[in-house]
Structures are given as structure tokens and as C-alpha cells.
Amino acid sequence: GAVVSQHPSWVICKSGTSVKIECRSLDFQATTMFWYRQFPKQSLMLMATSNEGSKATYEQGVEKDKFLINHASLTLSTLTVTSAHPEDSSFYICSARDATPRPNQETQYFGPGTRLLVL
Amino acid sequence: GESVGLHLPTLSVQEGDNSIINCAYSNSASDYFIWYKQESGKGPQFIIDIRSNMDKRQGQRVTVLLNKTVKHLSLQIAATQPGDSAVYFCAESGSSNTGKLIFGQGTTLQVKP
Numbered sequence: 001g002a003v004v005s006q007h008p009s010w011v012i013c014k015s016g017t018s019v020k021i022e023c024r025s026l027d028f029q030a031t032t033m034f035w036y037r038q039f040p041k042q043s044l045m046l047m048a049t050s051n052e053g054s055k056a057t058y059e060q061g062v063e064k065d066k067f068l069i070n071h072a073s074l075t076l077s078t079l080t081v082t083s084a085h086p087e088d089s090s091f092y093i094c095s096a097r098d099a100t101p102r103p104n105q106e107t108q109y110f111g112p113g114t115r116l117l118v119l
Numbered sequence: 120g121e122s123v124g125l126h127l128p129t130l131s132v133q134e135g136d137n138s139i140i141n142c143a144y145s146n147s148a149s150d151y152f153i154w155y156k157q158e159s160g161k162g163p164q165f166i167i168d169i170r171s172n173m174d175k176r177q178g179q180r181v182t183v184l185l186n187k188t189v190k191h192l193s194l195q196i197a198a199t200q201p202g203d204s205a206v207y208f209c210a211e212s213g214s215s216n217t218g219k220l221i222f223g224q225g226t227t228l229q230v231k232p
Contacts, residue, residue, distance in 0.1 A: 004162075032218055043208060044163070044222045093162050097218045108218060110155075110162040 002028045004096045006111040013084055014119055020080045021114045023094030028109075029074040030096035035067070038091040038113075050077040074099065084118045091115055131229040138199045140226045142192040142209035151212040153220070154183060154194045156205045163208060166194070196228075204230045 003026040013019050023033055031052045036044040048069055049057040056069035068080040077096075081088055093113045101107040132138045144152070150171040155163035169176045169183045169192075176183050182195040192209050206227050210220040 006162075034219070043225050046219060046221070049217065049219060091160075095220075108220070110164070112162045113160070115160070 002026075002096075002098060002109045004094065004109045004111040006092075006094060006114050008114060009112065010115040010117075012117045012119065015085050016083055018080055018082045019084055019116060020078055021092055021094075021116075023077045023079070023096065023111050025075045025096040025098075025109070028096070029099045030077075031074060031099045032097040033071060033077040034095045034097070034108075035069065035077075035079050036093045036095070038093060040091075044093060047079075081116065084116070086118045089116055089118045128224070129227045129229065131231060132199050134199060134201060134230050134232050136199055138194075138196040138203070138228060138230075140194045140196075140207050140209075140228065142194075142223050144190050144192060144209070144211050144223075146211060146213060146221075147187070147190060149211045149213050152183070152185060152192050153210045153212070154181075154192075155208045155210060155222075156203075157208060157225075158205045166207075199228075199230050201230045201232055204228055 005024045005026055007022045011019055033050040035047045037047050038044045046059050047062045047067060050069045050071040052071045052074055058064045066082055071077040091113050094111045095108050097108045153168040154166040156166050157163045167178045167181050167183050169185050174185050180197045184193045196203055206225045208225045209223040212220055
């Protein structure tokens with residue numbers, strides 16, 4: 001099946017620093033990727049839609065200058081948390097939408113998530 | 120606004136019993152629904168999906184039922200096993216074909232041996 005990877009799987013950083021998280025589709029091309037944030041014992045909250053070759057679309061309430069998204073290729077999207085603060089500590093999950101899905105197959109695949117802890 | 124929610128936060132069942140997890144959605148225009156399983160510290164794992172032109176779909180040990188009249192979705196797991204213990208989310212995709220998913224609150228399924 002289709003595989004989506006994230007790197008790093010976990011990161012600890014100091015307050016004020018920036019952290020970059022990568023999301024890769026390993027065996028398919030993804031024109032669209034999505035970034036979610038999940039706090040403990042809560043659901044996934046969509047942050048933004050990342051489109052290859054164009055600007056990301058952010059959900060209401062998500063600061064685009066704080067969460068920078070780059071989707072430079074059909075297999076890679078990056079999320080940079082700039083000037084991270086303790087309240088940014090969360091589980092960040094990406095998903096990738098298969099540009100050419102096979103019939104009767106799921107079209108969107110999730111990564112394993114990245115745990116961010118800001119001290 | 121749009122919302123997808125679940126009725127119960129935690130469901131505890133005995134191993135071997137059947138489990139039923141429910142979900143209510145509010146956007147009547149949604150045409151695609153997915154159930155995901157999430158184990159602790161991992162990303163969501165696809166279980167089964169259903170389109171709005173169907174009211175039932177079966178997989179291996181799982182069945183999804185869709186009732187568009189009352190905007191209700193359920194996931195049935197037959198012969199629940201300890202490995203089924205996880206948080207289950209329903210997700211809804213609107214009719215705009217953007218691929219955006221709106222997730223419900225999640226139900227924790229606990230399987231007692």
C-alpha cells in the first residue's frame with residue numbers, strides 16, 4: 001500500500017526556535033497534502049492544505065506566518081513552526097492525496113505523525 | 120458550521136463481542152465518509168469508507184452503515200479482539216472534492232480479555 005513518512009518522528013526544542021517537519025509520499029505522487037494538529041485526547045484538526053507549486057491554504061485561525069508550508073515537489077511537503085512556544089507542543093500529522101488513485105482504493109494516506117515538545 | 124461528532128467518548132466491550140461505534144454529521148452535502156483507527160502515538164489508519172450513494176459497506180470484520188436521513192454513520196466490528204483497542208474517528212469529506220477531511224471527536228474502544 002501507499003506509504004507516507006514524516007521526519008522527524010519526535011523533536012524537542014527550546015522556545016523561540018524554529019522546527020521543520022517533513023512529509024513524504026514514498027511510492028506515489030501527491031499534488032495535495034494536508035497538515036493536521038492533534039492535542040492529547042482530542043481529534044485531528046486540519047491546519048492547512050498544501051498544494052504542489054502553489055501557496056498553501058490555511059484554515060481559519062491558523063497563522064500562516066507561524067506555520068510555514070512548502071510543497072516544492074510531488075512527494076514532499078514541509079511544515080515549519082517558526083518561533084515555537086510551549087503552546088505549539090502537539091502531535092503534527094500529515095496526509096497525502098494520491099494524484100492517480102486506483103479504482104476502489106483509498107485516496108488519502110496519513111503519515112505516522114511528529115511529536116513536538118517545546119520547552 | 121460543519122461538524123462531525125461522536126455520541127460516546129469511550130466504549131468498553133468484551134473480547135469476542137461485537138462493537139458498534141456511532142457518528143453524527145451535520146453537513147448534508149457531504150458525499151464521502153471514512154472510518155479511521157488510531158493507536159497511541161501513531162497516525163490514523165484507514166479502516167473502511169463509504170460514499171453517499173450507498174447505505175452499507177462491508178469489509179473484513181467491519182461494516183459501515185450510513186443513514187443520510189438522520190445524518191448518522193456507524194462502524195460495526197465483529198468479534199472484537201484486543202488488537203482492536205484504539206481510538207476510532209469518523210471523517211467527512213464535503214462535496215467540493217478538495218480532499219479536506221473533517222474529523223469527529225473520536226471514540227476510545229477498550230476490549231476486555
